[in-house]
Amino acid sequence: MGETRGIGRWAAVSSVALLTLLAVSAVHWPRPEPFANTTGEVLPATGVMVQVWLSTADRRLRLAQQPDVMAEERGADTGTADVVIDLAHTYQTMTGFGAALTDSSAWLIRNKMSALQRAALLHEMFGPPPGLDFNMLRITIGASDFSLQHYTLDDMPAGQTDPGLQHFNVAVAQRNVIPVLQDILAIHPGLRIIASPWSAPAWMKTSANLISGSLLEQYEPNYAAYLVHFLDAFKGYGIPIFALTLQNEPAFEPLTYPGMELTADARARIIGQYLGPALAARKPKTLILGWDHNWDAPNQPLSVLADPTANRYVAGIAWHCYAGDPSAQTTVHRAYPGKDAYLTECSGGDWPSAKNGELLLFARNILMMSIKNWARGAVYWNLVLDEDHGPHAGGCDQCKGVVTVDAQTGEISRNDEYYAFAHFSRFVLPGAVRVKSGNTQTGVHQVAFQNPDHGSVVLVAVNGNAKATRLSVEQGDVRFQYDLPANSVATFEWSPGAPDAPAPAASVAR
Structure with missing residues (x-):
């Protein structure tokens, strides 16, 4: 089981092969459409880029980096995303x-x-x-x-x-x-x-x-x-x-x-x-x-x-x-x-x-x-x-x-x-803290972290559904959505967005 190759060659990827891989990825995994709020209005971009890595249970993708997602500005329907991340609500340190x-x-x-x-x-x-x-x-x-x-x-x-x-x-x-x-x-x-x-x-x-x-x-x-x-x-x-x-x-x-x-x-x-x-x-x-x-x-x-x-x-x-x-x-x-x-x-x-x-x-x-x-x-x-x-x-x-x-x-x-x-x-650093991310109603399980010193936000999501599932994510003024393939694991990482209001004291309650 697993991917077999000579370990001495694991990093030896030619620039031509890399460009080919990125081209194929772009064909098969296009950037999701801009997020639309409940009125159908397309929201403007924030400039925050969300990095994405995917693995699928059929082993077609194995920690494969996908094209970045451009986050969108949050509209009036704050808190309606499938996953709402609150960096002020913290749990254990990793x-x-x-x-x-x-x-x-x-x-x-x-x-x-x-x-x-x-x-x-x-x-x-x-x-x-x-x-x-x-x-x-x-x-x-x-x-x-x-x-x-x-x-x-x-x-x-x-x-x-x-x-x-x-x-x-x-x-x-x-x-x-x-x-x-x-x-x-x-x-x-x-x-x-x-x-x-x-x-x-x-x-x-x-x-x-x-x-x-x-x-x-x-x-x-x-x-x-x-x-x-x-x-x-x-x-x-x-x-x-x-x-x-x-x-x-x-x-x-x-x-x-x-x-x-x-x-x-x-x-x-x-x-x-x-x-x-x-x-x-x-x-x-x-x-x-x-x-x-x-x-x-x-x-x-x-x-x-x-x-x-x-x-x-x-x-x-x-x-x-x-x-x-x-x-x-x-x-x-x-x-x-x-x-x-x-x-x-x-x-x-x-x-x-x-x-x-x-x-x-x-x-x-x-x-x-x-x-x-x-x-x-x-x-x-x-x-x-x-x-x-x-x-x-x-x-x-x-x-x-x-x-x-x-x-x-x-x-x-x-x-x-x-x-x-x-x-x-590869993404959750020692000293990262788990942060509140709620529970989705989409059949997607997820957990979120913030890396040390107010560092990047990391979201790991697992789509156990037998079909692709669209997931919307909101953190501060960052909002994006992504179509998760069936039976897949995804890691998202981005620079944290600013909250709308002063953050409350961090919580240690689950």
Whole structure:
């Protein structure tokens, strides 16, 4: 799936080809007609140009820039557009977008791509436009299902323990993950890394095995120390960790790869008594994110946040997309509005439900809806997988990366998820704020942002209708309309228009 081409050639577009592409775009996607008010009067232009990028579910267009739209002056029928954007009514500040550098992803990048292919891929993923401009990354502490082997950072022979963590090491990470992280940080020094363990060392667990089991209460302080050792080790390689979760999917015990149950009571104890105090004085600061599991159980993070000692150390809640819906984020936000929300894992795959592609699913249901339910950032699962959905050591055998690498040639295919994320990550800058944009009656879903320092306005719209739909947009004295193709995603960007009246105080209510 996805568009396949040699990554080393991704920027090599000749001027002739570019002119041809623009000519074709002009034929197939003409500028919309000037906006007419309810009396039929054609409104004069404001001089503001709206830039437009389109992707279609049939893959005919993939983040293709369209001819600019000339905005029109607003008439007397103020507020009648389908989308009315109010820059004074603000919500959360955005941190960013990204994916997970699993062991499998790092191994493929280091072992199945040439140096030129590797450099081109990392610049495309983490460099500024025309790159994706990813600025977030999730890594695993020890093995996940997307590793070449099962391991933790302090494995001992059966029957032996290491409470002093004398055998702690990051030898496996030194092979691939750490070098790739250093390469990425050279491209994007402001990278925000979230780290999550899949299992404690077997000697800390009821199962005495990396598979299944739970953490023995007697080893809770040692487990907190284990996580601090990880932070120290990576700091020594010049890799700062932005945020830490206590356990990946703590309510799930997988049968084929490392995992561990960690109850809400145990999480509250570890955070409140051990990990929180240990991290409180660290510089640079590493945040603690709670939960790190699905939307279907908001009572789980609420239970930990109800513990006053743990609450003081929890900066926010990490969410996964595999059960429930994003409204769970708003449930927690209403109870604890000072706690951030992040979508830290969601994977696409070659399963039956994806036979018609996943562009709209990820752009609308995952990214847009998690953001409209207070997420400050969204992180996809594997950054890179091969054509056989791996390598993996148990777990998901149909998952896709943001890109798929051909293990024989090192060439990549850009999957639907790549383009869904690109519609956000290339335009919504770190520090942007989500702003009020209302709800349309046209079947088009949308979310709006203003970039930092009173910067550009960004509107992402998803037309899930089976036919083209005309969308009218109003922001300040800027007004325009656009015919969205059937089953498409569009990103619009323009310089903000002046409001008609002094803006009210910014609101934080949804």
